Amino acid sequence: MRLLATAAAFALLLPTLSPAAPVTAATAPKRDRTADASVVRVTSTNQQTDLIRPWTRKAPFTRRGLGAVLPKNRVLITAELIQNYSHVELEKAESGERMEAKVLCVDYEANLALLEPAEPKYLAGMKPLDVVTDAVAGDTLRILQLESNDAVVSTPGPVTTVEVARYQIDDASFLLYRLSLSLPVKESSFTAPVLKENRLAGMLLRYSPQSQTADVIPGPVVAHFLKDFEDGEYRGFPRAGFQFASTRDPQLRQYANMPAGNGGVYVTDVVEGMPADKAGLKVGDVLLALGDAQIDQDGNYNEPLYGRITVSHILSTKNQAGDKLAFKILREGKPMTLEVTLEKKAARDYAVPPYIFETLPNYVIAGGLIFQELTRSHLKEWGNEWRRAAPQRLVLYDQQQTQLIKPPRKRVVFLSQVLPTAATVGYNELAFLVVTKVNGQPINELADLPKALEKPVDGFHKIEFEDHPREIFLDAAQTAEVDQMVKKTYRLPALSRLK
């Protein structure tokens, strides 16, 4: 098990210093002082959580980047810069004056975060940037980066396309601008503001030196993030929770009783408990329009600024959580309208959370056996090929969570590994086994486990697994003593964490 996922994401932004093509004069980065009063250097010291050893955090490391100064004493950065942060510091480009920063809001899916200096006057005299949402293909934007000597340089490049595509978290897709330019790779540029003239058009999401393209988190996504934060509780980018297929196939259109030649997509999956499901959307429905936006056969609509883009932009970014949206559908050929109230399902509300940052993973050690709750972050410890490489039962639980995990079950609790002691003889090879019951009590989440361990049966703790070997036993009278020994031998700070 190696932690490759983070390293790979990092490498994407910071490959070794060798852009493939020579930098032409027209697009060469230039020392740029015009923005000096609108950006601050941000240094974040981060510590990754260690899912394999859930009681520890990995060694701290720092990331640096440029934050965009916004009105109301705020600084915008990408969430990746401060992922699993311990300490965040601002530094003014001109004076070098440093100030600790408070994290106001983070959205890992949209990859944006908002900071505030500990001392409000710190940003006095700076020129906050306005956010613009009107950049389109053909516009030239400037990417600001920090040189190793702390000077700010900018590189211009044209927007070639505007589309909805994947962000850093695997199933999060939002609008992005794709720029074509040759960007110098700076280790100190984990976050880079992107300007249109002298206003903030977005933040750099990633840069590929191979194709010389930069993906930018665009103004509309930044604006959605800021608006959501301003109106009180931050909820995040909503989702409706359904999937669809194209209806280009005339045989499918006929089967679904669709009128010839029109648009509409075929609903293939409706996630239980998500907004579309709550509003009554069903597999086999044909979705014709969202509000006023007519949907074509491929699931695109006509967006005035960008032309045809996928309707998920309407769901995630043109609306906020809590907004209502009319789904115009055909069911068995009959038109209907469903009113869907969009919601954001937080990562922690998934049975298998897609990611956990900042919060440390829960665990319980009993008799030298380590029990954890499944998260996708844990599976990603197996690297980019985790879907094939990680234990397949656990992958299945992640990928099929709505089908496999039904109330009252809330989480997948599994034996992750065994810390060998005299009491674990015969069990030391056991790992990645999904726990079903302990002492006859169903284990619906990790918190159930210590409760179940309070009631041993005939002096033993019986632990049942979904897979081979199906059941093992611990001596109840010895368990506490063994755990103290484990704690001492392996220098564990605590035998459990349950939040």
Place this chain on the structure above:
Amino acid sequence: MFRRLALLAAVVVATAPAVRANVADVRKSVFRITNTLQAPDYRAPWNPGNIGRGVGAGFLISGGRIMTNAHVISDARFIEIEREGDPKKYPAKVEFVANDCDLAVLTVLDPSFKTGLKELEFGGIPALESDVTALGYPIGGEHLSVTRGVVSRVDYQLFSHSAVDSHLAIQIDAAINPGNSGGPVVQNGKVVGVAFQGYSGDVAQNVGYMIPTPVVTRFLKDIEDGKYDKYVDIALTTFHLLNPAQRAALGLKPDGNTGILVSSVMAGGSCDGLVQRGDVLLTIDGLTIYSDSSVQIDGERVEMPEVVERKFKGDKIDFVLLRNRQEIKVTVPLKNADPYLIQAFSYGVRPRYFIYAGLVFQPLNRNLMAAYNFEDLHTRYHYNFYVIDQLFVDRPEVIVLASILPDRVNSYMNGHRGMVVDTINGKKIRRLEDVREAFDVSAPTFVVKMLGSGRPLVLQKAEVDAARDRIRNRYNLVSESYLGGEG
């Protein structure tokens, strides 16, 4: 019997022999086997397959027969045998093949072939550290090669030919090279093993494996009745009982060293209905089962499956087991465990398939998986968990839309490649024959649904009928289906 899921990067090769005084006799009875083979193409199952050639070794045994490895003669179309120092090539044919233990028996039609040759005899299991001599025809060599090594280890080993079967194997440190498979490994003039696999040089060096005589003689005994019945399997998974708390909880002496726990019983397998999950196996055929799942036979500690390894189809095995703390005796008639075969490489069989509207339906198995390496979650689940989750009960065959031969009748269906077929017109698909039957009814429309999310595939019969010749001609389909048997 205990088929392990671990994958070995073993390259199939033969050991080279080291010769002592009486090897001169032996070497004349070691042959070079050239196999012209035709391996089926699972990506184009209607084709007869690609023709290739392989070289291995074999040796003369009782009855004028030739023993070699199954993988030496896999998918054979024409086999030639050469004797050392004789320019003539003798055509041979396969009498019996055992893909589950990588052995085969050939015969040569020309009776003059064996003139003056000694039929080699089999010895026992050679002692650790004792010298053995391997004879064979390593890479490209026309002449017999002889190398010597010592017996390094006797252990259960995954046989990479089928990739699911594990049997006793002997590790030797003689140089091992591809092309020598099937050659004898001798000691004191007797054959003590058949060289069959090794590792590629970047994994381990000086590690070669031979099939020991208990496995070879079992094969020879099995075929005495004129057919090979394959290995039988108790079809149980068991867990060692080394932990004192677990032992005590199950009613065993905490510091004792006998008994293993049954963690699952395969539906339809030998023990189905006789042994239950949670039973503790105490003895097998009167032999004490130790808690690390070993038994003692003839003074040697061997793995408990060894007892079953020596049995044949229809033989019985006696267990004494502990159920609810009561000792009971159970007699188990032994049979094969076929569900494992989904993960076994198969040889010498034509791939089965059914094509409709350019959609190629094939049963999921290791050969198909090796050809396509499917990504779809449900397909992978059915492959990986077929035995563990007993999916074979519901689906004796898992039918996959393996590929699509593009045509205007299926232009929009590409995204469904590699998915498991769930139903056709509402009828659940449990074997390939069901696909044929489902499309054989007179319905105007066929609706094919896949497992998992995805839209149904809708086919208009009239359009499919019109496309039939077009697809057949365009893709040179010799036949639109092969469902098994003759044809």
